[in-house]
Amino acid sequence: MTVSKDYTAQEIIIVAGAKVLEDKKVVFVGTGLPMVASLLAKMTHAPSLIPVFEAGAVGPDLAVGLPVSVGDSKTFTSASFVKGLNSAFEMTQRGFADYGFIGGAEVDMYGNLNSTMIGDFPDGYQKPKIRLPGSGGASDMAASCEKTILIVPHDKRKFSAKLQYLTSPGHLDGSKDARWKAGMQGSGPYRLISTKGIFDFEEESHRMRLLQTFPGETKESIQAETGFELLFADNVTAFAPPTEEEVRLIREEIDPTGIFVKRA
């Protein structure tokens, strides 16, 4: 397949995100790029992927198009289960979500996410510098999906040594069994996809570890834009750029009106 010469930072995130998803697994899909990536996975290697949305749709084929919301009417057509938020989250607590696919505004080296506020917590909680939308279902997915896949645009301030607010729990302080001891279920952050590469979390320390670099990036260029010390896999490889067909699918089939994938 021909490699695309004309893809955007969002598009490579989407392609990388899609590739992490396994066929025939249940993925609890957060709003935004995770929806695009899940659709791309379904249209390529994972036709039997089972999407779950927090407003209550289970397993739709998404043939009527890309939802603009995780409660969108498009998530319900052809769904096998049509209830509400409680049912979706209860299924997840029970263990029915293999993957959770979420974004955030700020991430730390243990895969904890902030989507609540920029400012001083707790003292400045009632007067944030920047008020973000809030957890939504992200913290629930982070707590209870079996594995989570995180999407965060790469930026030194966003890859932060200390979160200003911990919305969605990842590996917490990275200590052994930290999630278990805190009372959570699921093994936590599994992959992180940024605009610069793909990361996992090292087994012992639970620290973010670079696995693959996106075209044009090196270990050094990525570390330079990261606010904490990264680990590197023994064999950091180059992630293949999106193919023309993948880009075409995103632009023409999945998100032709630019709902989530901006052209610039």
Next chain:
Amino acid sequence: MTVSKDYTAQEIIIVAGAKVLEDKKVVFVGTGLPMVASLLAKMTHAPSLIPVFEAGAVGPDLAVGLPVSVGDSKTFTSASFVKGLNSAFEMTQRGFADYGFIGGAEVDMYGNLNSTMIGDFPDGYQKPKIRLPGSGGASDMAASCEKTILIVPHDKRKFSAKLQYLTSPGHLDGSKDARWKAGMQGSGPYRLISTKGIFDFEEESHRMRLLQTFPGETKESIQAETGFELLFADNVTAFAPPTEEEVRLIREEIDPTGIFVKRA
């Protein structure tokens, strides 16, 4: 209306039970005679009575006939809500049941009921002398309906100073706020209807108090068949015998095949 000369002990219970029910109120109906009484109430003075059944039906008109079970198909036709056991009990915990209408095999002076076992509890719990069916939903109704109406056939052993097993909580030990202190909701037993008369529970002591005698009974004859000391209302009155029309409704319209109302 002409007084019936040919009614049974069950039939006068049913008529008395129906009369306790107010129109336009919600009654959580237990199995057996409470179902017959609720239907009689609906066919006479309380056409807008709202029956709730523990298997999940809310507000059916019961026009297709007397259910043989609180999960009977007949409870669902024309119902305004059709869910399951959890929904019925949750509505009741929330406070939507004005009355609960339940039976039992044994009652004490505070309106506590036993429908679990005859024998020695706790030591003989695993080897009961007589094993009864168990609580079903009766203990839930007793705990959470706002007021409960109890039906117990009158018999010295069944009106007992000490229950062999307390299945359905009434006024507990009768002490002030006993139900509240135990963590329950609802004001507890409101009326008890036996084969001999109608009782309430005195406000301070919460002890069973005779209000009305059924034909042929006196204070003394009822006390003689009761295993604990009864209280008597200042003005114990005679309950009017069922009318011919009431008996006809029970026999011909409500329970023509003798599902719950035996002819003998």
Next chain:
Amino acid sequence: MKDTPEMFWTGLSPDEARKALVNKDKSMRDKTMSLKEAVDTFIHDGDNVGIGGFVDIRQPVATTHEMVRHGFKDLTLSFQSGGMAIDYLGAAMMLNPDHFSIKRLELAYWAHEAFGLAPMFRYLAERSLIELEDWSNANMSARFKAGAMGLPFIPTRGPIAGDVAKSNRTKIIDCPFTNRPIALLPACHPDVAIIHVNAADKYGNCIVRGSDCTCAEISMASAHTIVTCEQLLSHETITSLPKDIAIPFLGVDAVIEVPYGAYPGACRRSYYYSKEHIADLHRRTSLMCKTENKDELQAYFDEYIFGVDDFSGFLEKIGVAELLKAKKLEAANCERLV
């Protein structure tokens, strides 16, 4: 907190139940198989079996027949209010505990309302042949719900006072928000759920008419679920009625089309109770309770269960007239065009 013996779990503990799901194949695949294969595959000696329906409504009777033919040891049966499904298992144990035995009941009620007591219950309990754990209907329904919700426990306003909470593993705490006492019920995660529904597709998406009972909660709480259905429908037909899907395919492992699968109990829209058949089984059982003579009860099992290969053989013995009678009675309840 109430002074209770050390906590124990029957079936799976909440953490075991979660782990069991992690590696489970959750794909949308064809799960149809024979009832024999389902029972062979998913039920094992010592299992905690969660039983659907309510009294004689939509109980998984066909599956209990198959379980009796198969034979199992030391089962725990968990249900709110049980009727014929429990009767068959209990009577099988009365007849030959070496072939079929129940170790323990976690229940709220075992009897038949208008159709009388379950003599099997009196026989087994009064002879102390089974462990008992009494709960209320709301208790058992909420325990399954806690399991389905992935919670280790759920609070209840149920029978917090009295002897029910003393007969079981309820814990009473002071509510940390109101400071009033509140009862906590441990989740129930059966090893296997047996459920009968009105319709399902081959993936296990289930539609229920009339009472939902506690079937969805039991299915989602259990490690595995066997579903029998009156009618196997296409996936497209099922999903065209999305609000009617009570159990999603994720909660189901085996799907078997078994018309009249709850007979002689009732199934809304399909058939009403066969009270004569229920009474016949009870009469034979009562005889054994009184005299220890098992001949009549054994004859029932030899004819209707051991003497047939599967549930269709049972229905053959019931005959067309009886089945049509049950169907006609139910049609009057629903007043609908078939």
Next chain:
Amino acid sequence: MKDTPEMFWTGLSPDEARKALVNKDKSMRDKTMSLKEAVDTFIHDGDNVGIGGFVDIRQPVATTHEMVRHGFKDLTLSFQSGGMAIDYLGAAMMLNPDHFSIKRLELAYWAHEAFGLAPMFRYLAERSLIELEDWSNANMSARFKAGAMGLPFIPTRGPIAGDVAKSNRTKIIDCPFTNRPIALLPACHPDVAIIHVNAADKYGNCIVRGSDCTCAEISMASAHTIVTCEQLLSHETITSLPKDIAIPFLGVDAVIEVPYGAYPGACRRSYYYSKEHIADLHRRTSLMCKTENKDELQAYFDEYIFGVDDFSGFLEKIGVAELLKAKKLEAANCERLV
């Protein structure tokens, strides 16, 4: 247990919520009235208002317009993820807090997913004009559910670690059954719920299509509930679809037929989002956020809300073409014959 300040309830405490139901008229009676009458009757200054829908799905937009016209002081708004309904209330406060004010938000999310942020939220929060209590979507949904179930609290596996549980009244205890930490959420009992549904009968039995959101839970938890519906149906039609009834009449106090009542948000089967209208309101609000110049936002309110008598006046201003466009877009999602 986490060291928390003294517990407090917003809206009703569990015991107050129970008491409020004891003497309530629960009869099946005609509850239709005008939206103005409903808002006048059931909403009061200082109330905790539970808001249905999810982001821009089936939010009770028409009711919020009426609330803005009426004017209220010191409301607490409780919801999981809010979109346009919250926007209108927030913008009204930005324009004139003497006419309309929000004291407190109990929420998981206020923004619009693909349609961007809610600039009202940034304006009010960053200026510290409202009290904030952050929860997660599962938290808020479960809090309403606990209220609907008549429980003072409900456990959750949600964000037990991290700062969400530190921002609110969650209590973390050691589970008395597993000894592992578990989070407990206090019930939410709003004084009044505002809910938009697809269809209802005059008694308040409601049918919902697509996501149930958390509407049934909010309705059943609240002391009073105002329901607007796309379509008022006869009781007979509603009860002929019994499994579709999501909210029983018992949980509803006022029923108003308001077609397009969630517009410019979406309502499954009826209309899709009008993203241009949403963007227009946000543009005007952002302008005020940046410059404190309220003219454009005030002009919107003067035209679309204060300048009309009721929601049908708003729809007149939107015009037929836009409404048909939204309807056509949704028809493509559902692929159904009207």
